[in-house]
Amino acid sequence: MHVGILGPVEAHSPDGKIAVGGPRPRTLLAALALRVGEIVPLDRLIDELYGSEPPSDAANALQGQVSRLRRALGDAGLVEFQPAGYRLVLAAEQVDAHRFAALAADGEREAERGDPRAAESLLSEALGLWRGPALADVALADHATRLEQQRVSAVSALIAARVRLGRAEVREIQDLVHQRPLDERLRGFLVLALAQQGRQAEALRAFEDARAVLADELGADPSPELRAIHLQVLRGQAHREPPAQLTGFVGRQEELRRIAGLTSRLVTLTGPGGAGKTRLALRAAPPSAIFVDLAPAKDVAAATLQALGLKETVLAPEDRLTLALRDRDATLVLDNCEHLVGQAARLAQHLLSTCPSLRILATSREALGITGEALCPVPPLDPEQSAALFTDRARLVNPAFVPDRHTADICRGLDGLPLAIELAAARTRTLTTREIADRLGDRFRLLGKGNRAAAPRHRTLRAVVEWSWDLLTDDERDLAAALATFNGGATLEAAEQVGGHAVEVLEALVDKSLVEASDGRYRMLETIREFCSQHSRADAAHAAYFHALARRADPELRGRDQVEWLARLSAEHANLLQAVEWTVAHDPARALRLIGDLSWYWYLKGSRTEVGDLARALLARVPEESTEEYAILLALAAPERVQSKLLELRGPIRQPFVLIAWAMLAGPPDPSTPRIRLHDEVERSEDPWVQGLIAFSTAYTGWMTTGDRETAVRQSREALRRFQDLGERWGSAQVLDVLATITEDPREALALTEEALLAVEELGAEEELAELRARRADRLLALGREEEAERDYLQALDLATTAGLAATRALAGAGLARTAHRRGEQARADELLREARRELGFGWQHTAARQHVEELLSELARTREA
Structure with missing residues (x-):
């Protein structure tokens, strides 16, 4: 069910239009629809149906009208009786006036947020609900007036959005001005719309008409806002609007928040080619911003004059721009400054110092480098945003596209660069994501097709990077090729020694977004590194x-x-x-x-x-x-x-x-x-580390052959002292492990093992961590701490898998089998031991582990027989 009151009152069911009845049922329906979902008091409904002369039995008369309306609607439950009055049981969006109000409010909110395109769409939809004068065939004049005022406000907001977009209809505004000649806002819109169409003379006449009408009717001068528009037209300031975007905007919330929070009047978005600086600038700039595309330009001031719609005069271009912008609260977007960075810096410095209300948003692969500049780096997209962008663009060419695990691989392989991701997504029309991922090693060929209408430097991935390469000096190119040799990034020392250039050249590559500097290391995005490595490498x-x-x-x-x-x-x-x-x-x-x-x-x-x-x-x-x-x-x-x-x-x-x-x-x-x-060579060594190793080996072998625990402990302590004097953690851990093996006290064995673990954890030595974790589990099991032991065996298993230690995996598996056996899980214990036996191969460590596994198998078998 839908009720319409923005025009003649009518109701529609799924079966079609409903014959509501005469004036009174229509008025009752309208009165209830105006407050849909609310209880409308009886006296108010009587007043709106009968006015100042209600019948003597008004309550019964109202009840009769309600009955007629219910019959007409075909569902008595739609008009619900309450002790205080009646209620129309519909959702607000089922009444056109309420849907209109919600859409108009959303549209005006988007306009306030600086998105005239969204505002235009919402407001157009809202105004499209009107079928004529509100409440056209019922006598509810006050409500009709209020709804008409809302309509006027929405129309004005729609025209404002279209003016900001540069596509307002002059004839439409002229008709509205004729209807409301004292509305200065409409007068201003008319002046701007005429100027945007290049009809400056008519725009100036429209202002003079407004001045005359205001003086004759109100005895007043035009408002400051209308005078500012007049001055703007006098100066020829019909400027180039930012270009509309054909695809949705994805991600960059953090960067948008940073830009919005910066108080500097010059904000420069920096980043490598294809990072999405232009899209971000267009999103962050107000719709009224003046957009200057410098990519094809050779003179920044001349390009800016052209963007403002100004012709060159005898004045210097910089001074002409000052005259045009001095009194304006405006934002200038200087896009693609990198190849004219010196000119852009000089013009920005001049305009910011002569135009106090001007703000400049620049995009460049390097900073402009002037006082007061705030930088907003534009990094690659994070994995989530990359996948969202890939999916969005892929569905433009392949509506059935569903992201999969290869999608993340592609985005990661392309460094999260938006342009590269968009180019790759376009290939989903003919290739699977797996096929795209497999071809990333030849990414410049894979991504060699792009938007034919884009600027040449944005059509292919190679063109994007080549644009940056061509802007480098010979020294910068040489160092970039050298840095491309590094698989894992470079320290300053490595970059200088391998590259053979001073730190200033490296800093220039960082400034130009070819190299990233972080935590004392210098890295290239893989895409940039692959391009640069095609030149003179330094292997x-x-x-x-x-x-x-x-x-x-x-x-x-x-x-x-x-x-x-x-x-x-x-x-x-x-x-x-x-x-x-x-x-x-x-x-x-x-x-x-x-x-x-x-x-x-x-x-x-x-x-x-x-x-x-x-x-x-x-x-x-x-x-x-x-x-x-x-x-x-x-x-x-x-x-x-x-x-x-x-x-x-x-x-x-x-x-x-x-x-x-x-x-x-x-x-x-x-x-x-x-x-x-070799025995003699080792024993004659004067290396203190080797001496510590000898002392450790002597202690262990002596105990193994003689069983002399006291001597072994003394010799081990001497070996431990030697390693600790060196500050050597690996050797200390080995000796501590031997001491843990020698001692007869299980608690001391556990404490020594934990001390050894601390030493190798400092080193991150994976092999020792795996072996010591397994031995700690053995010692925990000896103390009856089965749950802790099981956790350590599992950790040892993971560590041994990472380090490729089959013997340690087997021993950890045997330990898990022992814990399973203690819990009565015999089948699991047997399976774990069989797996452990399958792990073992060549070498004495494997032989020792195999003996341990076989002994445990026999032990468990004897236990079952007993």
């Missing part, structure tokens, strides 16, 4: 720098500052792997040395398995030799061959990973095994 210099860094860091990883150096190398992890990869392909001799220098770092970090393929590739390229570097290479690429290579080593051992590899592959020393030269 050899990059590899040499990171080899020197690895060589310098290696001894520091066994001293007091090992946490800081481990963090430094971790920050360069991608660059270090890149250096290894390049040297394996182009300089195998250096690659062998570099792998040796990085071996202890990889061991502490738990990332040895990550370099397995590179190590195997290098093994095929270098000749066999009897060096510790070659032994390390074998430990990473072919561990089954390391034992024989260790027998050939001569001279002092420089790389501790040789000793660790020896221990990992050979297992605990067997006193009956003949000594080899």
Whole structure:
């Protein structure tokens, strides 16, 4: 059911128009509809139906009219009786006057918010509900007058929105002025609409007409607002409106809030090409802003004059602009300043100092660099906004598009750059998201088609980045190509040494949005890096720098500052792997040395398995030799061959990973095994770290062979002191673990294990964390703390999976099997042990773990038999 009162009173049901009846039923329906959903008192309804001469039995007469109306509507429940009166049981939106009021209010609210397009749409819809004069066929004059006033207000707001959009109808405004000749707001709209159509003479005449009418009728001069419009027309200030956008705006709420909150009169949006600076500026600028597109321009002042609709005169362009803008409260949008940044800065400085009410919103890939400028960086979109933009644009070409997991991969691969995302979304018409994601390695070819109507520099991804590249100096291009070599970003020191340019050149690349600076590192977006890397790369210099860094860091990883150096190398992890990869392909001799220098770092970090393929590739390229570097290479690429290579080593051992590899592959020393030269070399070492390792090894093997607990504890304490004097956490943790194994007190064993865990947690050493977490679980289980033990076993399992430690995974699985058995979950315990057995392979650690698993299987079997 719908009721209409914006015109003749009528009602409509789903079956069509309803014959409401004569004047009184129509008046009753209108009176109830005006207050739909509310109880209308009986005396008010009688007054509106009968006026000043109600019948003697007015209450009965009203009841009779209600009955007629109910019959006409076909549903008695629509007019509900209450002790205080009657109520029309409809929602407000089912009465056109209420829907009109809601739409008009929303439209005026959008106008106040600065969105004339939304305002025009809402107000047009609201006014489209009118079918003629309100309440045209009933005698409710006061209500009709009020509704007409609302209509006039909405019409005025609609015209205001259209004027702001530059598409007001002159004839429509002239008709309204004829109806309301003293409405100064309408007079102003008429002047502006004529000026916007280039009819300046008529606009000036319209102002003079307004002046004359106001003087004759009211004896008053035009208002300040109307005089300001007249002055604007006199100065020829019919300006270029911001271009309307053809697609929806997505995201950028944080940047919009920042722009709105800035008090500076010059705000510059900075960011790389394709970041969406222009769209953001158009969204943030008021609809009345003066838009100056500088992309095709060669002179900023001339382009600004053209945008204002002004012709050049004998005055200098800057002075002509000052005259036009001096008394205006206006916003000037200078878009795409980067190639004319010096000119833009000078004009902005001049206008801001001569036009006190002017505000400038600029977009540029670098700051204008003048006093008072506030910068608003425009970063890539976050993952959620990127996916929303991709989905929105994809549905324009493929209405059935549904985002999937590849959507996020595409957006991440494109750095969250809006233009790149839009170009990729357009490909969903012919490609699946998986196919697009798989082709991002050749993104410049993939995204080589764009909007034919866009500016050339925005048609393809390559054109966007090329625009920035062409604006660089030769030194900046050279350094950009060098920085593109870095997979993981660069420190200032690395950028200077590999790039070979002073810090000022690097700062210029940051200023021009080619490079991001954050937390002491300099990075490029992957799209920019891929483009720049097609030019003169610096791979050899990059590899040499990171080899020197690895060589310098290696001894520091066994001293007091090992946490800081481990963090430094971790920050360069991608660059270090890149250096290894390049040297394996182009300089195998250096690659062998570099792998040796990085071996202890990889061991502490738990990332040895990550370099397995590179190590195997290098093994095929270098000749066999009897060096510790070659032994390390074998430990990473072919561990089954390391034992024989260790027998050939001569001279002092420089790389501790040789000793660790020896221990990992050979297992605990067997006193009956003949000594080899390497034993003597190690024992003669003057390296304090190696001495601590010897003391630790002696304590452990002595206890294993003799069972002399007291001597083992004393020797372990001596080893612990040596490592702690060095400030070396890894060695300290190893000794603490041995002490925990030796002690007979389970609570002391747990405390020592927890102390060892704290030491390796500082390092983030994944292998040790996994092994110690599993041993802590063993010790918790020995104390009967089964739930805590289970949590630790699960953590150990996750850590061992990440570090690629099959033996530790097997031991953690065996521990979980033991906890399951204690709870009576026999089937689960058996399955966990079978999984643990499947994990095991080559090496003494695997052999020891297999023995442990088999013993536990036998133990559980005996328990069941008993």
